[in-house]
Amino acid sequence: MTDTTPVRKQSASDEAALLPPVDVIEDSSGITLFADLPGVPKDKLHLQVEADTLTIEGEIALDVPAGMEASHAEVSLPRYRRVFTLSKELDSAKVNAEFSQGVLKLLIPKAEYAQPRKVEVRVL
């Protein structure tokens, strides 16, 4: 799984976006990815797996009172985007996603054939 900087592809992904921080952990069963997307409600989170590209996108929706003027903004854009390239041994059809309180957890299992197997050594 390699990190690729957001590439300008379609018109939809042309808008500037924040790069969310992630943790990526691999064990024998697959890869677990955590991403911090604070301010994104469940219905504004978009996950897409296309060929070997995983795209995480989210729109921030905050309750802002009418007429509010920002005096200091560290989160200066209303959306997040991050694109990853999946490697071949990962089963992109079986990705499992959980999203709670702004944290996304993705489980990407390894394909059956890529699961570790102990090779028996026969002594003749």
Add this chain to the structure above:
Amino acid sequence: MMYRSLFPRDVLAELDRLQREMQQAFHLSPSIRGIARGGFPAMNVGGTPQSVEIYAFAPGIDPASLDVQIEKGVLTIAGERKLPEPAEQATVHIDERFAGRFRRVVTLPDDVDANAVEARYRDGVLRISIARKQSAQPRRITIQ
């Protein structure tokens, strides 16, 4: 507006903003606490004539473990973010998310009412609304 457009039409205003940010980056901020960028949680601050609104972007935290205090016109947000330890055999490829204890401090304007505070946690964002004092609110004066 909450968000700054990345490509505004007014280039001079943008240059001005850039200069301000450069000054902040070199700690020339007039505020004694400076403006810590890149700290956790990231904060946005805004105001209306009736209230001051503070948004702290702190995802995946148990709201009960957050400590929000207002003392002498200073708002403090403190807490701890615990992340699950990876298993022993696991390999960590990317490790960017914040973990551990945090504390951030904001100086509040003079006209806020420290007794009228509301804090809500939703979608990983802590929103603190502090009402301004009645006496500080704009009033229309009728001419007799």
